[in-house]
Amino acid sequence: MLKKRIMALMAGALCLTAWSLATAEPAQAQVVRSEPIAPGVVEEMHHWQNARIGVWRCDLTNPNTDLRLVAGAGEYTRRATVGQMSARTNAVAMMNGDYFNMALQGSPIGPSIVNGRLQSSPAVIIGLYSLGIDAGGTAHIEAMTFNGGVKAADGASFPLDGLNKTYYWHDPSGQESHTDTIQMYNDFWGSASRGHATNTEVLIGPDGTVEQISYGKNLPYPVPDGKIILQANGQGELFVKKHLKIDQKAQVWAGVQPDRQWKFLVGGHALLVNDGQLVPYTKDINVLGGVRARTAAGISADGKTVYFACAEGRTSRSAGLSLGQLSRFMQALGADKAVNLDGGGSSTLVSRPLGSFNRQVAIAPEGFGAQRAVVNGIGIFNETPEGPVVAGKLSGPSRLVQGESGQFGLASAWDANYHPKATQGLALTYTDGGQNGIWDGPWFVALQPGTVSVKALADGRELAQKDLVIQGPEAVSGIRIQLDKFMVQPGDFVNARVFAKTLDGRSIELSPRVINWQLEGFTGDITGEYGAFGINQLNNLANGKIKATFGNHTAEAYLGNPAYRLLDLGIGQSQYWLDGQAHQLDVAPYIHEGRTLVPLRLIAEAYGGEVTWSDERREVEVALGQTRIILPVDENRVTVNGDSRPIDVSPQIRNGRTFVPIRFIAETVGMQVEYNDQSRTVSIIAPKE
Known part of the structure; x- marks a missing residue:
């Protein structure tokens, strides 16, 4: 009964359902944002089949691409949210990583390398795959096994079952992991609680010396720095009793197969794509079926591009994905192989947009809930040298009506290595090529319809650019005139302003330069560029009238004779x-x-x-x-x-x-x-x- 209850609470490795492949062509993804966020890494935001999906494209041929696995609050068993991990490590971006058992101590199901060291072993479960990057900068997705053991001073040896594991059941044998085995814990295991409290434990120092043996119960402290603890049960305990002696040396080793001198390693679940083809999900486990939040990783055929995808689920803006949809999406990204990572309530993506000093939640937790504390996260980092500003993002409108004014500015800026830079103090000038409007500092008055490229310059260098669409009079539903006075007499000046209502409901003021002006009844001089009228004669009339024409729209405003x-x-x-x-x-x-x-x-x-x-x-x-x-x-x-x-x-x-x-x-x-x-x-x- 305990075994069934623990398995039902697992957040991933034992939490998925079978699915069948659909043959229908997927809808084309709409990429609503695409920008580099660090050397070698482009972040994209996709809208695809009613799902919002954050994607990282990581170029491993770029020597500055910095991809790392981060452990919770710094050690296993100490969980943290994706946001907390990114803040603690100053990551540019972070998403959740491996599956873990929510009911037990916080450690991943699969293998992991953190800070250059192997910190967890792959579970003995068939059909699980991991993503790794080797010392040569090539990514691989493959099944991995643990290669660990302990050799006593008398030459006897015993295989290790795992490194930094909570207890679970081997698949397909059904053997409990901490029964008749020896488990290894290093100082990355942050808790005094390990495996089963009634198992025998052995403390081994940095030089391999057996320092302490506790038979039938755990040692009452966390693993000391630089040391390891072996936990033994059944046959493993018999080995300890017979061959390990205090003050004698013991050789302990731990590794994974295949051994490719891994510099990055994170565990996953089953394959989604293999050799460019969709893979049926055969692990029939029922907790995370249906349409949910999802996280996945994929690699290109040459192993030089890694794709990470995080799909938001069950929110007002994103339904999520089924496993079949996730496979098709990874295939559409270009993945030759892809593996499912921890999903559901764990799926979260936090990133710092290009040029921003602040991180934001790009992919929200499922149902807009609170971020879940998880055991590890995949982070993008940038520790390249900082330099001067080379580019930025323009703030300001993307659409104006002819005659409308808009203010532009540099919303953010960055250097050649994509570090955010302050925009204060930059002496900027702006241009649209001089064809469609006039500038007054950062203010642009649109005078001619068309599409123009607005640019911000510093010392003659272009820092930022954005397209601006200028619409003609057809974009407004009507206009009105506002005068600064009503009663006039000869010699007076009247200033007129024209306001328009756009088809999308905005109220805007139009430049007098785009208006065709007329003065009726009264006579006088018109300076149309400024909307100014000099009144000369009232012609014995009670009223005069100013008339404005903008395309097919006209408006009138009356003037009064004080007589x-x-x-x-x-x-x-x-x-x-x-x-x-x-x-x-x-x-x-x-x-x-x-x-x-x-x-x-x-x-x-x-x-x-x-x-x-x-x-x-x-x-x-x-x-x-x-x-x-x-x-x-x-x-x-x-x-x-x-x-x-x-x-x-x-x-x-x-x-x-x-x-x-x-x-x-x-x-x-x-x-x-x-x-x-x-x-x-x-x-x-x-x-x-």
Whole structure:
């Protein structure tokens, strides 16, 4: 029962399900980002079959490619998250590595080399494969076995079963790893707990001297620095009792086969791709089946390129991958061989984008959960010398509308070895080739549609470039004009600004340079480059008008003659304008029986009149100049200077205010009324006394 429970808790090596190969062509991956992050390493972000997948392409022909395996918090049994490992070791990028048993001490299932030393052995389980890089800089994915043993001073020897292993069961024999065997632990094992507490242990010093033997129980301390502990059971314990003696020498060795003088080694699970062909996943274990977060490694046919992939799973932006999809993705990357690494809740990728001083989570843990503490991680490092800035990334828009302005800057920078560099203090100039706009420092005004290359220069050297698409008037849905004054007289200057609403919902200001300007009614001089108008004559008109044209879009804005009183009211709007100044109404004008009704008191007082209300007769009297009008509420006849006249819409009371049909009142007293159907605005114009 214990064996079944422990196996069910394993996070990887014993946690996958069988799958069948699909024959359908995979969808083309969309590479949304691709950039070098360290010498010999390019990081890519793929969107493929509803999955977000981070990829590293590692070029082993580059002598500065620095790929290492990192152990948790520095030793096995001391786990850490991918983010913690990357911060502790100053890695440029990090992702999770080998499978491990979550229920026991934290050590990997497979072999590992950390800091140049073999720190764990491959488990005795058939069908597991490891990724290694040999001393000549060639990568291999192959099955590995452990080659270890102990030789006593009397010449007797006994094979070691493993190095720094938690207990597990051999496959296919089913033998328990710490029964009838000898296990080796070195000072990279950070815990005082090892294997089975009732097993015999032997402490061996750096020179091979047997220093202490504890029969039937563990030694009560972690492995001292520079020493090793052998844990023996059954046949292994009989060997210890018969052949190992305190103060005598013992020779202990540990290695893996094949022996290629490995400088990098990490364990994995089963093959995904072999000789460029998809491989059916035959290990039928059920915990990590389905569509999940995944991690994998692959190599090119010549072993000079290593591919790492980390797929986000079960988040709002990424479903994850099945094992079959993972195989096809690795094949599509170009892997000749590929192996499945620890996936599910362990899959996480943290990296420092090119030019950034800060790491970010590029591939989030499954379901956007917390990062899982794991036993090891695969890291990208950069310990090359630092130099001056050679390149950077431009900040600023990728798309502008003709006439729109955009600010550019150097968002980040790096040297020839991809170390991030500070951008402060760099004297930059900007250019677009001089064809499509004008520059004012970092500000660019787009004047001509087209695609241009914006560049940042330092001392005449190009540091950064980005493409900018300039769209024409077809990219906006409409324009409007804003003037700095309304009432004008001869000799005044008026400045006009044009704003546009883009099809994607942005509100932008357009340069006056792209506008075709007109002045109507009033006469004057136009300086279109600045949107400036010098008013010369008002021509005895109440209003003049500035008109702007941008492509097929037009807008108008009125100017006022101070010799006239100008009142503008919007239907259904509580705001009104008197001589260009905005004011508020407590009750808005409205339409009734096809007529526009407005507050009578507003009209009268705006034009110097008086309003008197008779509650007894329910009528209102208004005096405007020489005209006196009596308007009974809800009746269709009014009295003008003593004469009774019909009115097509009777005065009405709304919210305590008397509303009257504006056209009747205005025309009765000699005012001019204009109605703008498009803006639903009523304008009342009358000369001032």
